Amino acid sequence: MNGLLLGMTVLGSIGFVVGLVLAIANKKLSVEKNPLVEKIRAVLPGADCGACGFAGCDAFAEAVAGGKAPANGCVSGGASVAEAVGKILGIKVNTTERKVARLHCQGTAAVAKKKAKYRGVETCASANLIALGDKACPYGCLGLGDCVAACPFDALHIGENGLPVTDIDKCTGCGECVKACPRGILELVPVSRTTVISCSSHDFGPAVKKYCTVGCIGCTLCEKKCPQHTIHMDNKLAVIDYTNCDNCGVCIEVCPTKAIIKVEGKVAVLPKEE
Numbered sequence: 001m002n003g004l005l006l007g008m009t010v011l012g013s014i015g016f017v018v019g020l021v022l023a024i025a026n027k028k029l030s031v032e033k034n035p036l037v038e039k040i041r042a043v044l045p046g047a048d049c050g051a052c053g054f055a056g057c058d059a060f061a062e063a064v065a066g067g068k069a070p071a072n073g074c075v076s077g078g079a080s081v082a083e084a085v086g087k088i089l090g091i092k093v094n095t096t097e098r099k100v101a102r103l104h105c106q107g108t109a110a111v112a113k114k115k116a117k118y119r120g121v122e123t124c125a126s127a128n129l130i131a132l133g134d135k136a137c138p139y140g141c142l143g144l145g146d147c148v149a150a151c152p153f154d155a156l157h158i159g160e161n162g163l164p165v166t167d168i169d170k171c172t173g174c175g176e177c178v179k180a181c182p183r184g185i186l187e188l189v190p191v192s193r194t195t196v197i198s199c200s201s202h203d204f205g206p207a208v209k210k211y212c213t214v215g216c217i218g219c220t221l222c223e224k225k226c227p228q229h230t231i232h233m234d235n236k237l238a239v240i241d242y243t244n245c246d247n248c249g250v251c252i253e254v255c256p257t258k259a260i261i262k263v264e265g266k267v268a269v270l271p272k273e274e
Helices: 002-029 035-043 057-065 078-089 124-129 146-150 176-180 205-211 221-225 250-254
Strands: 099-103 156-158 164-166 186-190 195-197 231-234 237-240 260-264
Touching (some): 124 146, 146 156, 176 186, 250 260
Antiparallel strands (some): 156 164, 195 260, 231 237
């Protein structure tokens, strides 16, 4: 009995000593947390979308507090979050206009021809690998919703016409949909810019006309008529430089195929289905 008590006493003493050593080591070796990290983390949206270039909001907050990331680096938070972070850091932050995803295609069933019926995995990435999908246009939206699935903010959905629609109230401009699109036909555009080249084809005009009635044929009329000179041709496709675009609508009026559209709120003005 005495031996048992002695053993328990020895083990207890060893446990106490080990615990005391660990507590001292933890105190001595612990890294002091920057109080700014928790403050910055508190004003972030918590989406962990990765658009800032870091693994998540926690990593971004630590990077900002440590001077390794800009205060306006939270894409999904936009100007309001950037200003809040700047206030915490005691600095003035440059904020830019919020961007939203715009689709450069209006190839609905009413205007775009199909070359076959696709039967396979219901993703754009898979369809694109199989003979470039079912549409005759090798650049058009496949409409299977990879962008919708990739959006962490539920800001995209497939509309009744089979094309993705952006909810600008929810879109944060994180760019996940842009990355997910195998055709590369989604672009982040300043939310105030409502004029969109709704085509992505780089083919010559005659070829475009064979598979889509509203595709860009590279006629250059929009480039020539634009008062602000914000439109240029990129390999037979009209492209808008949104830096100086004032939404005047001249390009929309002169486009012979109606490949340039105006976005009204959340919805683009598309040709009616037949």
